[in-house]
Amino acid sequence: MTLETKKTVFVELGRFLSQFSEDNSSKKETVLHNDLFFDDFIKLIKLSQSHNGWYTPEQVYFSIQSWAKALKRENLDIWLSGYKIDAVKPKNIALILAGNIPLVGFHDFLSVLITGHSVLVKTSSNDQHLLPFLAKYIIAVEPKFADKITFVEGKLENFDAVIATGSNNTARYFEYYFKDKPSIIRKSRNSIAVLNGTETKEQLSALGEDIFRYFGLGCRNVSKLFVPKDYTFDSFFEAIFEYQDVIHYEKYANNYDYNKAVFLMSNFKLLDNGFLTLKEDKSHASPISSVFYEFYDDIVDLQTRLKSEDEQIQCIVSNNLIENSIIYGETQNPQLWDYADNVDTITFLLTI
Template sequence: MGLTQRIHAFAKLGSFLDQFKTTGYQKVTSLDLNTSFYDKFVQKIESASHYNGWFTKDNMLFAIEQWAAALQQTNLEEWLSRYAIPEVTPKKVGVIMAGNIPLVGFHDFLCVLISGHHIIVKQSSNDAPLLPLISKILIAIDKDFENKIAFTEDRMNDFDAIIATGSNNTARYFEYYFKDVPSIIRKNRNSVAILTGEETPEQLHQLGEDIFRYYGLGCRSVSKLFVPKDYDFDKFFKSIYLYHDIIEGNKYANNYDYNKAVYLMSDFKLLENGFLILKEDTSYSSPIGTLFYEKYDELDELLQQLQADEEKIQCIVGNQDIDKQVKFGQTQTPQLIDYADGVDTIEFLIKIQ
């Protein structure tokens, strides 16, 4: 099974996924895959929130829509043209996936299979329903994938390499348990935004997408703002007001109310607008319904601080010309070349051959 064949299969998968958009379902009657899989896929999307209340239909469709766009033939070819991917005996790669946002482990799934290896998937129970069905669709597209994909709920064994994503605590376990095999071990990361006060209302509105998409649960979700000493938050609050309906979600509202009560009882100084709490805090990771902020004097000093903390940071949103820079509103639309933690997964997979 050559690289061209694998690219073609994932591009066809992308065509199937392209029927499921945030604007609504757009069934293409000419797709043969639809006979076996269209209704099942819709059912998985519609029922996802019953298993995980954070996985709303809108967030499920948003994630699917991003992958449909990424899995275009030209995108896949351009991405992989950067590498010399040899055709050798495949290795077994275990992938331990997080479950914080829908299809969070799909990029690793894609990388392992597109590079010619076999994958053993251990999913989080929080994000279990969709990937097994996608695997069946991929196998229906090309039966050569049938013996290349396995799922397990047990402890990983019989593998040649590991890609594992978890918390800082679980990462220590992963590093010890998988110390004798090639591995990528990912830890907690958060994303931040640097504001100068010169942002347009449109940029601040787009920042709301970076903050609220997936309820802020992704490592690419902005969980902290850096602002000048004299920053006026009124402009920020006005620009993000259109996201106010997020408070209608029970799980989000419960977290918002709980955190607000805890902060008020602790006499913390807060800013809030009825659906988002702003709290001054030096931490990078803020709880649901809360956005931390920190004031800075000199931008150059702040950039030095962020450079020193680079292992804690996934993305930096703003108008500065720096590494990890992402435009306003773009944190949740990464490209194929945007690897988690900045570790090139394809290069890693090539080297284990």
């Protein structure tokens, strides 16, 4: 298959995904293979929460729409324009995927196939259904992909390189187990926001999206705030009040009650609005339903510190206070060229 053929297949997948939204899923006559896949995908979305309690229809639809927007011809063209892909010698690439948010491993899956390699996928037990379904759709659009996609339940074998995502603990296992193979091993990372007190209500409300989307389970979710000395959180709490319904979701509420109780029993000072706790803490990794915060004296000193902690941070949100930071509300809308851990997956796949 040529690169243009592969692009066309994924553009068609994007068109298929664009039909599905929480408010109105509408079948379009011009989309290929709707007779085979449309109704079954609706059923799968409705069943997702029974497969993984965190995969509510709202969160699954958000992920689907995000990929529908990403898989457009112009985005694929921009993303791949700087690479020489057609000369690749195909190899077998193993993927060990996470399952913290819906379709979290799709970018790696896409990267392997778009570069011409074959993919061996070991899905997370928390996300075993969505990606295999999309793989079936891809194969229906272009049957040549059937020989390029394999889902593995047992031991991974006969692969040339691996991309594995997990916690810091599992990363150590991956690094040892795959020491003789070219690899990308992704560890735990968190995202942060840097405020200076001049943020508008609209910006702080958008920051709530960065905190609460996917219930805070993603590495691109903001879990830590850096604020200037004497900062008060009144405006922040007022702006995020619109996200209060999150507490009505049982799994989130259970985490809120448990983590708040643990903090209080440890005599930690908390700020609390009834659905989110704020705790002063130097760590970037806060538990679900809580965000840590830390005061800073000088923004230049903070910039230097954050550069030194780069390997712990996935992305930074700010109002242009930090170089290469993301605007409020956009952490869960990465572009195709926004690589996890800032590791260029395509370059890796072209050089193995």
